[in-house]
Amino acid sequence: MPLNIDWQQILxxxxxxxxxxxILYMLLYSPIKKYMxxxxxxxxxxxxxxxxxxxxxxxxxxxxxxxxxxxxxxxALMRKQAESEIATYKQAQMEEAKATADKLVAQAKxxxxxxxxxxxxxxxxxIKELVTTATEKIATKSTSQSVDEFLDEIERSKKVEKAG
Amino acid sequence: MSKKRKIVSxxxxxxxxxxxxxxxxxxxxxxxxxxxxxxxxxxxxxxNDKIDIGFMKVNPSVISAFVVTGVxxxxxxxxxIFVIPRFxxxxxxxxxxxxxxxxxxxNLATSNSPHKNKFLGAYIFAAGSYIFVGTxxxxxxxxxxxxxxxxxxxxxxxxxxxxxxxMGCLSYLIIMSGGITGNGFKGLxxxxxxxxxxxxxxxxxFGALLSGLLVTELVYHYMALSFVLPVIVGVLFTCxxxxxxxxxxxxxxxxxxxxxxxRHPKIKKVKTKKEKMKxxxx
Numbered sequence: 001m002p003l004n005i006d007w008q009q010i011l012x013x014x015x016x017x018x019x020x021x022x023i024l025y026m027l028l029y030s031p032i033k034k035y036m037x038x039x040x041x042x043x044x045x046x047x048x049x050x051x052x053x054x055x056x057x058x059x060x061x062x063x064x065x066x067x068x069x070x071x072x073x074x075x076a077l078m079r080k081q082a083e084s085e086i087a088t089y090k091q092a093q094m095e096e097a098k099a100t101a102d103k104l105v106a107q108a109k110x111x112x113x114x115x116x117x118x119x120x121x122x123x124x125x126x127i128k129e130l131v132t133t134a135t136e137k138i139a140t141k142s143t144s145q146s147v148d149e150f151l152d153e154i155e156r157s158k159k160v161e162k163a164g
Numbered sequence: 165m166s167k168k169r170k171i172v173s174x175x176x177x178x179x180x181x182x183x184x185x186x187x188x189x190x191x192x193x194x195x196x197x198x199x200x201x202x203x204x205x206x207x208x209x210x211x212n213d214k215i216d217i218g219f220m221k222v223n224p225s226v227i228s229a230f231v232v233t234g235v236x237x238x239x240x241x242x243x244x245i246f247v248i249p250r251f252x253x254x255x256x257x258x259x260x261x262x263x264x265x266x267x268x269x270x271n272l273a274t275s276n277s278p279h280k281n282k283f284l285g286a287y288i289f290a291a292g293s294y295i296f297v298g299t300x301x302x303x304x305x306x307x308x309x310x311x312x313x314x315x316x317x318x319x320x321x322x323x324x325x326x327x328x329x330x331m332g333c334l335s336y337l338i339i340m341s342g343g344i345t346g347n348g349f350k351g352l353x354x355x356x357x358x359x360x361x362x363x364x365x366x367x368x369x370f371g372a373l374l375s376g377l378l379v380t381e382l383v384y385h386y387m388a389l390s391f392v393l394p395v396i397v398g399v400l401f402t403c404x405x406x407x408x409x410x411x412x413x414x415x416x417x418x419x420x421x422x423x424x425x426x427r428h429p430k431i432k433k434v435k436t437k438k439e440k441m442k443x444x445x446x
Binding site for chain 1: 208209210211220222223225226229230232233236237240241243244248251253262263266267269270285286287289290291293294321324325326327329330331333334
């Protein structure tokens with residue numbers, strides 16, 4: 001054969017390589033590939049698990065956000081209601097206070113009138129008494145003065161007669 | 165080290181080199197062993213350097229192939245027993261090397277033949293490992309005795325035409341098997357269309373490795389060229405050959421395998437008006 005090509009040696013090389021390929025496949029390629037595939041699957045599982053947990057966390061966050069929004073809405077509503085109630089209560093209190101005040105004023109006015117009437121009647125009574133007393137006093141004073149003057153005149157005339 | 169001592173050391177070294185060169189020139193004449201053309205012919209054809217293995221006389225590359233297979237088998241066995249069971253999730257340096265080694269060929273198979281690659285991956289892993297280790301094996305220079313009682317350094321297995329033909333034809337058969345399993349008869353035809361593939365693959369491998377061998381033989385043939393130069397032509401060429409030829413053969417095999425095993429969807433023939441009319445009439 002040209003170039004020293006020998007079919008027997010070609011077959012020997014083929015046999016040698018076939019055995020080598022089988023050995024390498026069984027001892028190295030397959031186990032290493034299996035290990036790598038197993039590790040890849042493990043990391044994929046871990047990634048999937050992480051993704052799931054992340055998704056769960058996202059869902060929980062959304063849920064909590066929703067709840068938070070709902071609570072905020074309820075709070076706003078309750079605040080509004082409370083403000084409304086407070087306003088109503090304030091109005092009622094104001095009206096009641098006003099009514100009480102009016103009542104008190106009316107009562108005070110009434111009491112004041114009564115007192116006034118009392119004071120007026122008492123004053124007029126006192127004035128009457130005073131006037132009476134004064135009149136009496138005036139009347140008494142003028143009478144006694146005349147008597148005194150008469151007596152004084154008599155006494156003076158007696159003194160003049162004696163001196164005289 | 166003092167300056168004086170340094171000068172003395174350099175002088176001694178230069179003297180030794182000079183003595184060696186003088187000795188080489190005086191003892192060997194030109195330093196040639198026989199005719200260079202005979203050496204080259206032996207390196208290519210192995211007519212005079214056959215080795216007796218008991219029941220037949222074979223080329224040295226057959227012995228090289230057996231040794232490489234043995235080395236790979238023992239290494240694989242040791243790795244399988246002592247290393248693989250101790251693999252960690254976070255790999256160490258050696259585990260990383262092994263994983264990269266497998267992953268490189270697996271990725272090559274997957275990227276070139278995405279639809280069908282399990283067998284291809286295993287084949288190119290074995291072929292790549294064999295070519296790489298076989299080529300680097302040449303560097304060891306393991307000696308063997310020929311039938312003529314001459315000593316010979318075992319060459320790379322694939323620097324022999326028989327080994328290269330075996331590898332090229334086997335790759336072609338693997339490609340053909342991929343075509344048949346992927347596309348049936350059409351795959352077979354697709355593979356046969358590239359009938360020059362086994363020849364080109366075989367001779368590419370043979371030529372590339374033989375050229376390295378011949379250059380090395382040429383350099384070693386002349387004693388005067390045996391300084392410094394072998395480091396470049398011997399080690400660097402061999403290492404580059406190992407990497408390049410491994411990549412070329414496995415890449416070509418994966419590429420052609422992927423091409424012939426790819427399933428093409430059937431294109432529906434658009435009916436012409438006449439055909440439609442005929443069909444209606446029928």
